[in-house]
Amino acid sequence: MKVIRAKTMGMCFGVQDALTLMRKLPNPQEVTVYGELVHNPEVLEEIAQRGMTMVSETQRVPPFSKAIVVTAHGVSETEKHQLAQNAEQVHDTTCPLVRRLHQKAQALQDSGYFIIVIGKPGHVEVKGLIGDLQTYTVVEKPDDVQSYSHPLLGVVSQTTTQPSVAKTIVQRIGEKNPAAHLKYVDTICKPTRERQQAVAELLNQVEAMVVVGGANSNN
Numbered sequence: 503m504k505v506i507r508a509k510t511m512g513m514c515f516g517v518q519d520a521l522t523l524m525r526k527l528p529n530p531q532e533v534t535v536y537g538e539l540v541h542n543p544e545v546l547e548e549i550a551q552r553g554m555t556m557v558s559e560t561q562r563v564p565p566f567s568k569a570i571v572v573t574a575h576g577v578s579e580t581e582k583h584q585l586a587q588n589a590e591q592v593h594d595t596t597c598p599l600v601r602r603l604h605q606k607a608q609a610l611q612d613s614g615y616f617i618i619v620i621g622k623p624g625h626v627e628v629k630g631l632i633g634d635l636q637t638y639t640v641v642e643k644p645d646d647v648q649s650y651s652h653p654l655l656g657v658v659s660q661t662t663t664q665p666s667v668a669k670t671i672v673q674r675i676g677e678k679n680p681a682a683h684l685k686y687v688d689t690i691c692k693p694t695r696e697r698q699q700a701v702a703e704l705l706n707q708v709e710a711m712v713v714v715g716g717a718n719s720n721n
């Protein structure tokens with residue numbers, strides 16, 4: 503049997519940086535990781551073995567801790583403020599590309615746009631993003647798109663969205679809202695694009711594909 507490895511694979515830099523920080527933290531038994539640092543069972547096992555507490559990302563702000571780690575997926579400013587009140591130290595490992603997504607959405611909102619987020623409702627990254635928005639909706643698939651009663655529509659996407667899905671949804675938004683001014687800011691991250699491209703290239707060369715990763719990862 504011939505095994506062909508994808509050209510690009512493995513953890514992205516955002517998650518690697520978060521892991522590096524986590525591994526350097528002193529007194530791990532005093533650290534609470536707020537959510538799944540990465541959707542990877544082996545890493546989660548490592549966190550548990552280090553003695554760190556990990557609280558579910560769907561759980562509310564955890565009880566007081568000496569130190570809290572915000573994951574690469576990020577949280578809203580509101581949530582970060584709450585965490586800061588509940589810990590002596592907050593170690594924020596939010597990926598710079600998730601920060602960019604927050605900034606782009608915020609800038610669109612500040613310019614008067616209604617924000618349409620392409621992404622999975624309830625996913626921790628989306629939850630962190632919309633936590634600071636006032637007028638928004640989340641669209642996961644083309645059939646979710648509606649006619650919106652706003653003249654300015656600003657569209658961003660979860661960093662791990664499939665580019666072809668984002669393209670179709672943006673087209674559908676335009677079709678259903680012909681009178682609106684539509685502005686799409688591409689916030690899909692480069693590591694995601696590279697991995698998706700590598701998978702697309704492999705598809706023509708293999709009979710079966712094995713994807714190694716957490717089943718709940720949006721990647």
Ligand code: SF4
Binds near residue numbers: 516599
């Ligand atoms: S935004 Fe991209 S690079 Fe950053 S943590 Fe998410 S998947 Fe990784």
